[in-house]
Amino acid sequence: MSWMFIGAVVVLIAVLVLLVVLPWLKQRPEQENLTQANIAVVKERLKELQREVDEGLLSEQDMRQASDEIKISLVEEQQTDSKGSANASFVLASGALLALLVGGFAYFKASNIEHLQDAQAALDALPKLSAKLADGQGENFTPQDFQQLTLAIRKRLQENPEDGQGWMYLGRIWMVLSQTEEAYAALEKALHFSPDDENVRMTYARALMMSDDKAQLENARRLLASLIEEQQQNDNLVLMQAVVAGRLGDKVLLADSLARLEGKLPADSPIAMQLTERLASLNGEQPAKAAITGFNLTVEISEELVANLPDNGFLFVFAQDANSDNRMPAAVLRLPLENLPLTVTLTSENAMAPNYSLEQLSTARLIARISTDQEAPAQPGDLEGTTEAAVENGKVIDQTIVINKELM
Incomplete structure (x- = not known):
């Protein structure tokens, strides 16, 4: 022009x-x-x-x-x-x-000189920004990052519609934005124009692994098989193949993948444990129950407060992180008030959130509270006792809490 x-x-x-x-x-x-x-x-x-x-x-x-x-x-x-x-x-x-x-x-x-200058700057930043996406750092993207990335990809594909790398970058953006169908379409074009590019095949396989569609998972298995054939020592590819095999219910491929990964993953690796349990399930075996982390808590009350016990009340027992200001309970129990002392078991199975439990704590602040209100927030007149104890993963430890103060 x-x-x-x-x-x-x-x-x-x-x-x-x-x-x-x-x-x-x-x-x-x-x-x-x-x-x-x-x-x-x-x-x-x-x-x-x-x-x-x-x-x-x-x-x-x-x-x-x-x-x-x-x-x-x-x-x-x-x-x-x-x-x-x-x-x-x-x-x-x-x-x-x-x-x-x-x-x-x-x-x-x-x-459009200014626009071209911006586009050139974006093109220069494209590999770095795309790698940031591929490493799962999309949540750290700034609006300027997305603007630069989109501008660069649009410019690149405008100049060369058959640029496989450009379509791959676009697919990564769509994946971060949870636009899976658009991502698959872009990555399919990337694979069409650059069928031998390892980054393109890896990116497409990683995206397909997130699908619940069997055909997409089969495509992921096919791509990973070709990559593993070229990179025999790449354990990350083998792990990805194991995940796909588990989702497809292919116990032969899953067993083979786990055998190749034996001794290379930490024993307490969550993904390794999940894959092992999945293989046991596919073989019709009952997976071993994971060891429970928690406390057997004996709740007592001081003699001075016995007279203050309500006729109808509730007992709350919960654990917080003693080493931080986070007051979200890692585990919590609520039960009708009975005669004290009594013993309750508070474990990781009583977690409020799946990604935050006693396993994430090194030291727990253990709290027992008696209230006339069945709601958790403390209020004046509640009776409370506190103690701290170290958390040992896979063990249930005996502890005692004495309720010895009234909240004002």
Whole structure:
């Protein structure tokens, strides 16, 4: 487009020269001839005045006055012509300058220089931003990152619609935005245009693993098989294959993948435990029950507060992280108040959230509270006791809590 614009500018300049400059240059000899003719007429008139004086028809004083008037008229006429020529030159120069300025501005806007500079900067940042997406850091993306990435990919695909890398980057964006169908379509194009690119196949396989559709999972298995064949020592690919096999219910492939990963994953790795349990389930075995982490808590009350026990109340027993200001319970129990002392078991099975339980704590703050209200928040008049204890994963530890204060 820029070459077409330059050609149009050249043509317009040529037209400007033909229509304005050449006629102006043509007028200059005519003006010079007219000036010479005026001078000749003045000289002839001065000779006539001198002849009239010699013949006694005109006095010397009248002759001088007439001569001065003729000379003044000639000077004024030349000044007028000079001003007209100067004005024409000024108008021509101004018009040419204006044309150049307008043309330059139009070219600047038409070629979108600022936009191209931004696009180039985005293209330079594209690999880094895309790698950030691939590493699962999409939640750390700023609006500027997304704007840069989108601009770069749009520019890249506009210039080369068959750019497999560009379609892969676009697929990664769609995955971060949870637009799975659009992501699959973009990654399918990436694979079509770059079938041998390892990054494209890896990205597509990782995206397909998230699907619940069996056909998509089969595609993921096919892609991973080809990648593993080329990268025999890549344990990450084998782990991905194990996950896909587990989701497909392929116990042979799952067992083979786990055998290849034996000793390479931590024994307490959640994904390793899940895959092992999945294989046991596919083989019809009852998976071993995971060891429970928690406390056997004996709840007592001090003699001073026995008289303050409500006739109808509730007992809350819960655990918090003793090493932080986080007051969210890692485990909680609520039960009708009975005679004290009594013993309750508080474990990771009593977690309020699946990703936050006693296993995540090293030291627990254990709290027992008696309230007339069945709602958890503390209120004046509640009776409470607290103790702290170390958490040992896979073990249930005996502890005692004495309720010894009334909340004010």
